[in-house]
Amino acid sequence: MDFHLTPEEEAFRAEVRAFLDELLPPGTNAMDPKFVANWQRRVREKRWVGFSWPQEVGGGGGSIMQQVILKEEMAKRKAPPLGACFMGLAWVGPAIVEYGTGAQKQRFIPDILDGKYQWCTGYSEPGSGSDLASLQCRAVKDGDQYVVNGQKIWTSIAMWSKWMILLVRTGPPATGDNKHDGITCLLVEMETPGITVRPIRNMSGGAMFAEVFFDDVRVPVEHRLGEEGQGWKVTVSALAHERSSIAEVEGLLRKLDELVELAEKSVKNGRPALADDGVRRRIARFETRIEAMRMNGMRFLTQQLKGEPLGAETSINKLHRAELEVEMGDLALEIQGSAGHLEKEVDGGRWQRFALSWPEVVIGGGTPNIQRNIIAERVLGLPKD
Amino acid sequence: MNFGFTEEQDLLRQEVRKFLDAHAPMEAVRKLAETPEGFSRELWKQMGELGWLGLTIPEAHGGAGLGMVDLVVVLEETGRTLFPSPLLATTLAAAAIRDAGSEAQQARWLPRLADGSTIGTIALQEAGDRFDPAGVRLAGRRVGKDWLLAGDKVQVLDGAAADLLVVAFRTGAGDGEIALGVVERGAAGLTVEATPSIDGTRRVARVRCDGVRVAADALLGGAGTGAPALARLLDRAAAAAAAETIGAAEGALRLTVDYARERVQFGSPIGRFQGVKHPLAEMYVDVESFKSLLYYAAWCLDQGDPEAARFVSMAKAYAGEAFARIGIDGVQLHGGVGYTWEYDIQMYLKRSKWARAAFGDPDHHYDRVARLRTEAR
Numbered sequence: 001m002d003f004h005l006t007p008e009e010e011a012f013r014a015e016v017r018a019f020l021d022e023l024l025p026p027g028t029n030a031m032d033p034k035f036v037a038n039w040q041r042r043v044r045e046k047r048w049v050g051f052s053w054p055q056e057v058g059g060g061g062g063s064i065m066q067q068v069i070l071k072e073e074m075a076k077r078k079a080p081p082l083g084a085c086f087m088g089l090a091w092v093g094p095a096i097v098e099y100g101t102g103a104q105k106q107r108f109i110p111d112i113l114d115g116k117y118q119w120c121t122g123y124s125e126p127g128s129g130s131d132l133a134s135l136q137c138r139a140v141k142d143g144d145q146y147v148v149n150g151q152k153i154w155t156s157i158a159m160w161s162k163w164m165i166l167l168v169r170t171g172p173p174a175t176g177d178n179k180h181d182g183i184t185c186l187l188v189e190m191e192t193p194g195i196t197v198r199p200i201r202n203m204s205g206g207a208m209f210a211e212v213f214f215d216d217v218r219v220p221v222e223h224r225l226g227e228e229g230q231g232w233k234v235t236v237s238a239l240a241h242e243r244s245s246i247a248e249v250e251g252l253l254r255k256l257d258e259l260v261e262l263a264e265k266s267v268k269n270g271r272p273a274l275a276d277d278g279v280r281r282r283i284a285r286f287e288t289r290i291e292a293m294r295m296n297g298m299r300f301l302t303q304q305l306k307g308e309p310l311g312a313e314t315s316i317n318k319l320h321r322a323e324l325e326v327e328m329g330d331l332a333l334e335i336q337g338s339a340g341h342l343e344k345e346v347d348g349g350r351w352q353r354f355a356l357s358w359p360e361v362v363i364g365g366g367t368p369n370i371q372r373n374i375i376a377e378r379v380l381g382l383p384k385d
Numbered sequence: 386m387n388f389g390f391t392e393e394q395d396l397l398r399q400e401v402r403k404f405l406d407a408h409a410p411m412e413a414v415r416k417l418a419e420t421p422e423g424f425s426r427e428l429w430k431q432m433g434e435l436g437w438l439g440l441t442i443p444e445a446h447g448g449a450g451l452g453m454v455d456l457v458v459v460l461e462e463t464g465r466t467l468f469p470s471p472l473l474a475t476t477l478a479a480a481a482i483r484d485a486g487s488e489a490q491q492a493r494w495l496p497r498l499a500d501g502s503t504i505g506t507i508a509l510q511e512a513g514d515r516f517d518p519a520g521v522r523l524a525g526r527r528v529g530k531d532w533l534l535a536g537d538k539v540q541v542l543d544g545a546a547a548d549l550l551v552v553a554f555r556t557g558a559g560d561g562e563i564a565l566g567v568v569e570r571g572a573a574g575l576t577v578e579a580t581p582s583i584d585g586t587r588r589v590a591r592v593r594c595d596g597v598r599v600a601a602d603a604l605l606g607g608a609g610t611g612a613p614a615l616a617r618l619l620d621r622a623a624a625a626a627a628a629e630t631i632g633a634a635e636g637a638l639r640l641t642v643d644y645a646r647e648r649v650q651f652g653s654p655i656g657r658f659q660g661v662k663h664p665l666a667e668m669y670v671d672v673e674s675f676k677s678l679l680y681y682a683a684w685c686l687d688q689g690d691p692e693a694a695r696f697v698s699m700a701k702a703y704a705g706e707a708f709a710r711i712g713i714d715g716v717q718l719h720g721g722v723g724y725t726w727e728y729d730i731q732m733y734l735k736r737s738k739w740a741r742a743a744f745g746d747p748d749h750h751y752d753r754v755a756r757l758r759t760e761a762r
Binding site: 001002003004005009065260274277280281283284285287288289291292293295296298299301302303305306313316319320369371372373375376377379380381382383384385 | 386387388389390391454638642645646653654656657659661662663665666667669670673674675677678680681684696699702703748751752754755758759
C-alpha cells in the first residue's frame with residue numbers, strides 16, 4: 001500500500017495546477033463566452049480533451065494516473081468541462097475509436113474533440129428501460145441503407161444534437177437468452193427525414209431529454225458502427241469508459257461544503273441547524289460515504305493499473321452516488337424547514353432544483369435496484385432473476 | 386499509487402487462514418466459547434511462535450516490526466470465524482507501551498507480549514462510555530514518586546486472562562491531565578471480575594482498582610501528559626476493532642449468501658428473489674466501503690498522516706453501523722433457522738453488538754468527523 005505519487009506524476013499535477021491558476025484566477029466568470037472560447041482552445045492545445053484517447057486519433061494518450069490527476073484537479077477547482085461535446089467524449093468517441101472504420105474516425109473524432117456539435121444516445125425505449133437488451137426499434141437493410149422504424153425515449157439533449165448513436169434490432173425479435181444478439185449500432189444524423197423529436201418536461205419543470213420517433217428513416221450502411229449484430233458489444237465497451245468516480249467525489253465534496261454553509265445559516269429550534277446533533281451526524285455520514293467512494297475508487301484504480309478489468313464493482317459507487325444525491329438534496333430542503341417547499345425563497349431555489357433533479361443521476365445508467373441485481377448475481381453468485 | 390497488499394501480506398493472510406481452518410473451524414470456536422477461559426492456551430502459544438502476537442512490536446524487542454496494515458490482515462482473518470483469543474487486547478497493550486513507553490519499559494514488557502508468555506490488555510473505558518480524555522475519571526493519587534489508583538474500568542477486553550494491563554487514569558482535574566500506567570496481575574488492590582457477554586467468543590471484564598500502585602517506572606511517559614498517547618491508542622483500538630469487523634461481516638455475508646443459494650422455497654433458491662438478493666447486495670456494498678476506509682486509515686496510522694483520525698472515525702462509524710445491520714438482516718434472511726442456537730449466523734449478530742460500541746459507537750465517531758470538519762474550516 002502506497003499512496004504517494006511518482007515524481008513524474010507530481011510534476012504533472014503541478015503542471016495542471018499552474019494551468020488552472022493561470023486560467024481560473026479568483027473571480028473568473030466561467031459563463032462568459034469569451035472565457036469559454038479561450039478555455040476550450042487552451043485545453044484543446046494541451047490535448048486534455050480526449051486525454052485518454054490514443055494520440056494517433058488526436059487524443060492526449062494520458063496514462064490512467066494522469067487522467068485521474070487531471071480530473072481530480074479540475075473538479076477541485078470547479079473548472080469548466082474539457083471539451084464541449086459531452087456524450088461524444090464520454091462514450092461515442094471511445095466507441096468509434098475502438099470499433100469505427102477509418103472513414104468514421106476521420107469524419108467524427110476531430111469534430112468531437114473540437115466540440116463542433118452535440119451527440120445524443122438512443123438506447124432506452126418505452127418498453128426497454130432497465131432491460132435494455134429487449135429493445136425493439138427495428139432496422140431493415142435495403143441495398144446500401146438501413147430503414148429504421150420505432151421509438152426511443154429518455155434521449156438526453158436530443159433536441160440540440162446533430163448526431164445520435166442508436167441501437168436497433170436487425171436480427172429476429174428479442175427472445176430470452178438470445179436478446180443480445182441481433183442488436184446493431186448505427187450513427188444517425190438527426191436531420192434525416194422521418195425523425196421527430198418531442199421534448200419531455202421533467203419534475204423540475206425543465207426539459208433535458210426527449211422522445212425520438214423513427215418513421216422510415218434511411219441510414220447509410222457506412223454509418224453502421226461495428227458489425228451487424230454486434231451492437232451490444234459496442235455499447236457495453238463504450239459504457240465501460242464511463243468511469244470518473246474520482247471527479248464525482250470532488251463534485252460531491254463541493255456540494256457537501258455548500259450543504260454545511262446552508263446548515264450554518266439556517267435556523268432550527270432557535271439555533272443554527274449545524275449545531276443540531278442530528279443534522280451534524282447526517283452530514284458526517286454523507287462525508288463518510290463520499291470518502292468511501294473515493295477510497296473504493298482508489299482500490300478499483302489499483303486493479304486497473306495492474307491491468308485487471310473492472311467488473312460489477314463499479315456498481316458499488318453508483319449505489320453510493322444514488323443515495324447521496326437523493327439524501328443530500330432532501331436534507332437541504334429539510335433544513336430550510338417550512339420554506340423548503342418554496343420555489344425560490346432560499347438561495348434562489350438552487351436546492352429545490354437540486355432536490356428535483358436526482359433522477360437524472362439515480363435512474364439514468366441503471367436504477368439502484370438494477371445495480372443491486374448486478375452485484376448479487378455477478379459478485380455474490382446468486383441465481384439470476 | 387498502489388492501494389493493494391504486498392505479496393508478503395498476501396502470504397501472511399494465507400498462512401493465518403490456513404492455521405485457523407486447520408485448528409479453529411466454527412465447531413472448535415463454538416467449543417472454546419463454552420469453556421471458562423474462552424480461548425485455547427495451546428493455540429495462543431502457537432500464534433506466538435508464528436510471530437503474529439509480535440507483529441507490530443519492534444524487532445529489537447522480539448517482534449516482527451511491521452505496521453498496522455499488516456495487523457489488519459491478521460485481524461480480518463481472525464474476525465472471519467470469530468476466533469476467540471486475546472490477540473486484539475495484547476496487540477493494543479503492546480502498541481501503547483511501544484508508543485508511550487521508554488526504551489527500558491519496552492525492553493521490560495514487549496518481548497513477553499511478543500512471544501505470548503504475557504497476555505496484555507488496555508483498560509481505558511469507564512461507565513458512561515466516553516472515549517475521550519474527559520471520560521477518564523479513575524483517580525490517581527501521588528505518593529512519593531508512585532501513583533495509587535482508585536476506580537473502576539469496564540468492558541476490559543480479555544481482562545480476566547490478562548497478565549498486564551495498561552490503565553488510563555487521571556493525574557489532576559485538568560482536561561489533559563491523564564496518564565497511562567502498567568499494572569500487572571496480582572497487584573495489591575486489583576480485582577478483575579469477568580462480565581459475561583452475550584457473545585461467548587468475546588471476553589470482557591470489570592477491573593476494580595482500590596489503591597493499586599503504579600510505580601514510577603511503570604508510568605508510560607510523564608504524569609499528566611498521557612492525553613495524546615491515549616488519543617492515539619483509542620484510534621489504534623478503533624481501527625483494530627474495525628479491521629476485525631471486516632472479517633466478521635464478510636463471514637456473516639458469506640454464510641447468508643450460501644444459505645440463500647441452497648434454501649429452496651416456491652420452487653426456487655430464495656437467493657433468486659430480489660427481496661433476498663438486494664439486502665445481500667447492500668451488505669456487500671457496505672463491507673467493501675468501510676473496508677476501503679479502514680485500509681486507508683491503517684496506512685495513515687503507519688505513516689503518521691494527520692488524516693488518520695478522520696479516517697479511523699469514518700471507518701469505525703461505518704463498520705459499527707453496517708455490521709449491526711448485517712447481523713440483523715443475516716438472521717432474518719435465514720428465516721426460522723436463523724433463530725436457532727445450531728446455526729452460526731446468530732453468533733455474528735451477537736458479535737455485532739460488541740463491535741458497534743467498542744472504542745466508540747457510530748454516533749461518537751460521526752460526531753468526531755463533524756467536529757474535525759468544523760475545525761478544518
